[in-house]
Amino acid sequence: MTPTRPRIVLVGAGWAGFILSQELSDTQYDITIIAPHQTFAYTPLLASAATGLFFSRLAEEPIRRAHRKTTYYRAYATAADFSQQTVTCIPSILQADGSDVPDAEHPFTVEYDKLIIAPGCVNQTFNTPGADEHCFFLKTVPDAEAIKAKLLSILEIASLPTTSRERAQELLHIAVVGGGPTGVELSAELADLFDEISKTYPHLAGLPSITIHDVAPEILGAFHDKLKTHALQSFSKHGVEVKTSSHIEKIDSDGALYNLYTKEDGKKLCGMVAWATGNKQCDFVDSLRGVSKASRLGRLLTDQRLRVLKEDKTALLNVYALGDAADIFDKGLPTTAEVAVQKAEYLVKALNSPDKESAPFVYKQRRMVAYLGGTDGVIMGQQDWTGEAAWLAWRSGSLGWTRSWRRKAMIIASWGWNFIGGREIARR
Structure with a gap:
């Protein structure tokens, strides 16, 4: 009789889950993947996709x-x-408009021998009134498509003969909530886009504006002070306004425009509010009982072999957790793609070689990169970089995240065509 392969059930297909889904041995294991979207998104590329740098x-x-x-x-x-x-x-x-609807009327059960929990986090709006209804997020490709469609819409509305110059200026004001790498890079890409489309929309030249709002006293909080200062100076040159210690009170809509209310400045009209800050656990992780969770973010706690810990801090048999939904007990690792990737690669090696005793997981901090627009960026590592060298490193890093050579070639080709002919935000 042919022996039955152990059943691995993998919950989630983000950075950690996708790597596991593609690299776990499908000859050793019977692998089942449970994820609400049929594709995995390269999150560092979404800001570029949302602003038409490539498809x-x-x-x-x-x-x-x-x-x-x-x-x-x-x-x-x-x-x-x-x-x-x-x-x-x-x-x-999956709906015709690209959205997803949970079907609670048809539940089903999947059995496992080993369970890997890697569902990632969901958007955290801190119960800000109107944020869920009116803000644009940037976690998935449909999110990027929605931002791109909204940008095209406000550009065309601003171009109508019935739109006054003052209203066009309001429509072309973009508010970005969040001064971390995602919010900073989205703002940089928006600044590049508005600079480039002045050739396509010359009548709108000088009207677009971008404001970054962050509740913290500074942007890029994880970076060194010198790099934060450089980022502020660079954004000032590109016309991006940065408002730190800015508390968002609520967001509502007034037809084509949104009203953004802050404690410090009151109401501000804008054509789009992009929410690029905050994570919270998904309902699945929240539902789990009898396991240890971190007080901050409610992340599942694991040992250094990524095994989920019970409440008494002993390891739960054959249950692993990684990605943004998990943290190693007493380590406090950040919720970044780099951490998720390193953990996934570690667990792949451990599960594909079950006869070998795996050493405890050790996270290796790699350099941190943020794009600032134009040909500028910041890198924090063994040596800090700014300017064009950092921009080139960011460009090469974008390719490095892509694990498909075909996609690397297509992205390079898109960059080349955009360099020659400019971005085509209207093309889908």
Whole structure:
């Protein structure tokens, strides 16, 4: 009789989950992937995709692969029974507009021998009134497409003969909430876009504006002070206003315009509010009981071999957690793609070589990069860089995140065409 392969159930297909889904041995294991979207998004590329630097499809990879012997369910995991070794799920139904609708009427259960929890986090708006309804986010390719479509819409509305210059200026004001790397890079890409489209929309020249709002006293909080200062100076040159210690009170809509209310400045009209800050745990992680969780963000706590810890801090048998949903006990690692990737590569090696005792996981801090627009950027590592050298490193880093040589070539080609003919935000 042919021996049965151990069943691995993988919840999530973000940075950690996608690497595991593609690199775990499908000859050793029967692998089932549960994720609500059928593609994995290269999150560092989304700001570029949202502003037309290349087609959005280049910022994602399909989970299903012809050469991979895996099972994929487009679904949400809703609960796990560790004693019965089962995961309860509900289908995620793709709608014609690209959105997803959970189908709670048709739950199903998947059994596992090993469970890997890597669902990532969801957007945290801190219960800001109107944020969920009116803000644009940047976690998925559909998010990037929505921003791109909104930008095109406000450009065209601002171009109508019935639109006054004052209203056009309000429409072309973009508010970005969040001064971390995502908010900073989105602002930089928007500044580049508005600079380039002055040739296509010469009648709108000088009207677009961008403001970054952050509740913290500074942007790029994880970077060295010298790099933060350089970022502020660079944004000032590019016309990007930075408002730190800015408290968003609520957001509402007035037809084509949005009203952004801050404690410090009151109401400000804008054509789009992009929310690029804050993470919270998904409902699945919140539902798990009998396990240790961090007081901050509610992340699952694991040992250094990425095994989920019970409340008494002993390891839960055959249950692992990584990505933004998990942290190693007493380590406090950041919720970044770099941490997720390193953990995934560690667990792939450990599970693909089960007869070898794996050493404890050790995170290796790599350089941190942020793009500032034009040909400027900042890099924090063993040596800090700014300017064009940092920009080139950011460009090469964008390619480095892409694990497909075909996509690398297509992105390089897109950069070349954009350099020659400019961005085409209207092309889908």
